[in-house]
Amino acid sequence: MFSQNYRMFLTVFLSTIFFSNIVFADPTDGCELGGNELFVTTDGVVLYNAAEPIGGFQFNVDGSGVSISGASGGSAGDAGFTVSAGGSTVLGFSFTGATIVAGCGDLTVLAFTGEISGLSGIVVSDPTGSGIDYSYYSGPITGCTDTSACNFNSEAQEDDGSCTYPEENYDCDGNCTAEVDCAGVCAGSSAEDECGVCDGPGAVYECGCSDILDGYCDCLNNTEDCNGDCGGGDDGFQFFDECGVCGGDCYLSEEGNCPDGQGSNYCDCDGNYEDICGVCGGDAVDGDECGPPAITDGCELPSNNLYLLDTGDVLYNSDEAMGGFQFNIDGTTTSGASGGAAEDAGFTVNANGSIVLGFSFTGASIPAGCGTLTTLALAGDATGLSGIVISDPLGSALDFEYYAGPVIGCMDMTACNYNADAVWDDGTCEYPEENFDCEGNCLIGEDCNGDCGGSATEDECGVCEGPGAIYDCGCSGYLECWDGTEVCDVADCPDQPLENTTLWISDVSNNQITVNLFNEEALAGFQFSLVVDGAVGTLTGASGGSAQDAGFTVNAQNGIVLGFSFTGETIPVGQGVLTVLDFVTEEELTNAVFDLTEVTLSDVDGVAMDFDLGEPFLVGDVVLGCTDDSACNYDASANFDDDSCDYSCYGCTDEAATNYDPDATIDDGSCFYQELGVPSNLIATGGDSLVNLSWDAPSIDCDFQWDLCVESLIGTEYYDACSADDCDGGPGGACDGNVVPGLSDECGYMAELISSGECSDPCGGTNGGGDDGPCSSTFVVYGSDPTGTYYGDCWSDGTGYFYFEW
Numbered sequence: 031m032f033s034q035n036y037r038m039f040l041t042v043f044l045s046t047i048f049f050s051n052i053v054f055a056d057p058t059d060g061c062e063l064g065g066n067e068l069f070v071t072t073d074g075v076v077l078y079n080a081a082e083p084i085g086g087f088q089f090n091v092d093g094s095g096v097s098i099s100g101a102s103g104g105s106a107g108d109a110g111f112t113v114s115a116g117g118s119t120v121l122g123f124s125f126t127g128a129t130i131v132a133g134c135g136d137l138t139v140l141a142f143t144g145e146i147s148g149l150s151g152i153v154v155s156d157p158t159g160s161g162i163d164y165s166y167y168s169g170p171i172t173g174c175t176d177t178s179a180c181n182f183n184s185e186a187q188e189d190d191g192s193c194t195y196p197e198e199n200y201d202c203d204g205n206c207t208a209e210v211d212c213a214g215v216c217a218g219s220s221a222e223d224e225c226g227v228c229d230g231p232g233a234v235y236e237c238g239c240s241d242i243l244d245g246y247c248d249c250l251n252n253t254e255d256c257n258g259d260c261g262g263g264d265d266g267f268q269f270f271d272e273c274g275v276c277g278g279d280c281y282l283s284e285e286g287n288c289p290d291g292q293g294s295n296y297c298d299c300d301g302n303y304e305d306i307c308g309v310c311g312g313d314a315v316d317g318d319e320c321g322p323p324a325i326t327d328g329c330e331l332p333s334n335n336l337y338l339l340d341t342g343d344v345l346y347n348s349d350e351a352m353g354g355f356q357f358n359i360d361g362t363t364t365s366g367a368s369g370g371a372a373e374d375a376g377f378t379v380n381a382n383g384s385i386v387l388g389f390s391f392t393g394a395s396i397p398a399g400c401g402t403l404t405t406l407a408l409a410g411d412a413t414g415l416s417g418i419v420i421s422d423p424l425g426s427a428l429d430f431e432y433y434a435g436p437v438i439g440c441m442d443m444t445a446c447n448y449n450a451d452a453v454w455d456d457g458t459c460e461y462p463e464e465n466f467d468c469e470g471n472c473l474i475g476e477d478c479n480g481d482c483g484g485s486a487t488e489d490e491c492g493v494c495e496g497p498g499a500i501y502d503c504g505c506s507g508y509l510e511c512w513d514g515t516e517v518c519d520v521a522d523c524p525d526q527p528l529e530n531t532t533l534w535i536s537d538v539s540n541n542q543i544t545v546n547l548f549n550e551e552a553l554a555g556f557q558f559s560l561v562v563d564g565a566v567g568t569l570t571g572a573s574g575g576s577a578q579d580a581g582f583t584v585n586a587q588n589g590i591v592l593g594f595s596f597t598g599e600t601i602p603v604g605q606g607v608l609t610v611l612d613f614v615t616e617e618e619l620t621n622a623v624f625d626l627t628e629v630t631l632s633d634v635d636g637v638a639m640d641f642d643l644g645e646p647f648l649v650g651d652v653v654l655g656c657t658d659d660s661a662c663n664y665d666a667s668a669n670f671d672d673d674s675c676d677y678s679c680y681g682c683t684d685e686a687a688t689n690y691d692p693d694a695t696i697d698d699g700s701c702f703y704q705e706l707g708v709p710s711n712l713i714a715t716g717g718d719s720l721v722n723l724s725w726d727a728p729s730i731d732c733d734f735q736w737d738l739c740v741e742s743l744i745g746t747e748y749y750d751a752c753s754a755d756d757c758d759g760g761p762g763g764a765c766d767g768n769v770v771p772g773l774s775d776e777c778g779y780m781a782e783l784i785s786s787g788e789c790s791d792p793c794g795g796t797n798g799g800g801d802d803g804p805c806s807s808t809f810v811v812y813g814s815d816p817t818g819t820y821y822g823d824c825w826s827d828g829t830g831y832f833y834f835e836w
Contacts, residue, residue: 092146094144336430
């Protein structure tokens with residue numbers, strides 16, 4: 031925590047701010063300064079006035095022969111700052127991340143020689159290392175010092191006569207402070223008359239505040255009855271009955287004195303009844319005689335249909351404007367056409383024989399709608415229309431057809447399957463279940479069980495139809511401590527037998543995260559990050575615990591928790607709840623892992639403390655383990671990865687390979703094979719009690735080993751260079767024998783052969799080895815020469831020997 035803030039602070043110091051020191055008067059207290067100003071007195075006291083907390087500061091001391099030998103005291107000393115002073119430069123910061131609170135007073139006191147004239151190069155940072163704009167005190171602040179003025183300046187030290195004041199009856203924001211009259215004038219004199227009209231004339235109209243309203247015959251809002259009497263005559267207010275008689279008593283739906291006094295259910299004033307088909311005066315007695323109603327108007331047709339009546343009227347119903355029409359008359363002929371919507375639109379209609387054609391010379395159109403298209407003069411009985419062609423105003427065809435019969439279906443508009451085109455109700459209407467609409471949506475609200483119109487409610491614990499707070503711990507049962515004991519509050523758990531200072535999460539519940547601490551020495555500050563896997567949430571605050579008891583300020587935001595004391599208080603040695611974090615999640619917690627990272631604990635000297643971290647806190651059915659199925663220790667049952675994946679089982683599994691790895695269980699394709707020649711010229715020389723064996727060193731195929739190296743570089747940026755005849759760029763370039771060795775095991779072995787002088791560098795570099803060639807690295811000497819005169823450790827020509835003695 032400290033090192034990061036310290037780096038940020040030093041970064042700010044890279045850019046210094048120079049300020050001209052103009053002294054008007056010497057303040058004696060930092061609170062006499064303006065906001066974010068510094069001042070140094072002639073006796074070395076650095077005054078300050080800070081509008082926000084200070085995380086660090088730096089400045090130069092100006093003057094004649096000034097040399098700063100030290101600095102102490104002041105708010106910097108109170109905050110535990112380290113203040114370094116040397117030459118003319120003063121630097122103050124905190125190793126523990128402490129800050130100087132916003133305020134004013136003495137920042138620090140300088141020990142110096144010479145004459146101080148001011149400060150320059152002032153750099154001040156906030157607790158996060160960001161620069162704060164500071165300046166050197168340049169004299170008293172002038173401005174308006176009258177607190178009743180609109181432009182009162184609380185920081186002004188001298189009044190400059192600039193005060194401004196509000197207009198009478200208004201405040202400084204232009205708000206009226208007096209009563210506003212009915213005309214909206216502040217402190218105005220306008221008033222409403224007895225009719226509620228601002229500055230109105232009063233009740234001067236026929237009815238007082240108004241004239242008689244339209245539709246009424248007096249000021250009491252009465253109307254005339256059917257006899258013309260306003261509000262009714264001596265016999266009361268008279269109405270027309272259903273047969274048109276003023277004051278009559280013939281009402282077809284009630285028992286009454288209709289034409290012949292025979293009672294109710296008449297359908298007209300002539301004494302007729304409706305037959306079974308609903309025809310007034312009809313004689314049908316069987317429903318089969320009814321059938322669908324006859325079409326008498328185009329608006330009874332389905333959309334985009336034509337229909338020809340016996341009278342010659344061509345009925346239509348169109349959902350789009352028509353720019354022209356043509357059709358044939360079936361069963362008879364016509365001698366002309368007139369009237370209808372076609373004539374209203376100014377169409378020219380040619381009707382001759384069995385063909386009718388309608389169009390407009392002016393580009394007019396018949397608007398979308400329904401009614402009579404035109405009326406034909408028929409020569410006989412027509413059976414219908416055919417060959418119908420209807421176009422829109424742009425000449426595109428509209429899909430029209432001849433009405434072939436009534437559409438039957440549900441005609442109740444309140445039904446779910448209402449058919450707007452139906453002209454005959456077939457009794458198929460369907461209706462929604464009570465309290466639901468046709469889409470199955472509840473219309474009266476659902477209870478906590480999701481039942482429409484249900485009465486279930488949540489108890490005080492938020493449980494639907496729950497029993498309430500009836501458990502030992504209120505709304506829930508006991509919490510289990512680390513040792514298996516049960517408590518209602520995790521703070522009541524017994525202390526754990528810990529050996530080292532330890533920080534851990536002890537509980538996650540009810541949108542709160544409890545963080546516990548066991549500390550072996552006093553704690554002056556702490557910082558850690560919260561990491562949550564399996565849930566999305568936000569830290570909104572922190573409270574309680576030993577941090578609050580010690581008066582710590584604890585900030586919790588953006589996943590980072592920071593605790594410290596402005597007054598230098600510490601958390602004493604002990605074990606218990608450090609703090610409780612408020613954690614708001616977007617969804618209910620199911621399975622999640624809560625852990626602490628990037629932890630820093632500071633002692634009273636600001637030194638980082640050694641500590642242990644507890645295990646992550648698990649919520650729900652969590653199984654930790656390696657979840658990478660390519661790892662050696664993959665755990666199929668794990669649902670959260672704990673960073674334990676191990677890949678050490680990969681390697682060369684071929685026992686015949688040069689780099690065979692007996693511990694590898696999965697071959698990773700890294701095997702390579704070193705080919706050596708067979709030793710030759712084996713000679714045995716007899717002697718007294720000994721036999722000497724000598725042979726030529728085995729030969730090595732250098733070209734073959736170089737080819738293996740080059741092939742291992744396929745897919746890398748070195749392959750093209752190394753595979754070129756002249757090793758493009760080498761030596762010292764892209765394919766230098768001294769560079770390539772680190773790229774693969776094959777090239778590493780080739781480098782050893784080049785270094786030992788057993789192979790030349792294909793890229794033209796120099797070989798290693800001695801003047802006469804090296805000893806064989808493949809063969810060793812066993813035993814010793816007891817005389818010390820016959821053989822050395824190695825022959826200079828590169829051959830080797832075994833020495834046997836019996």
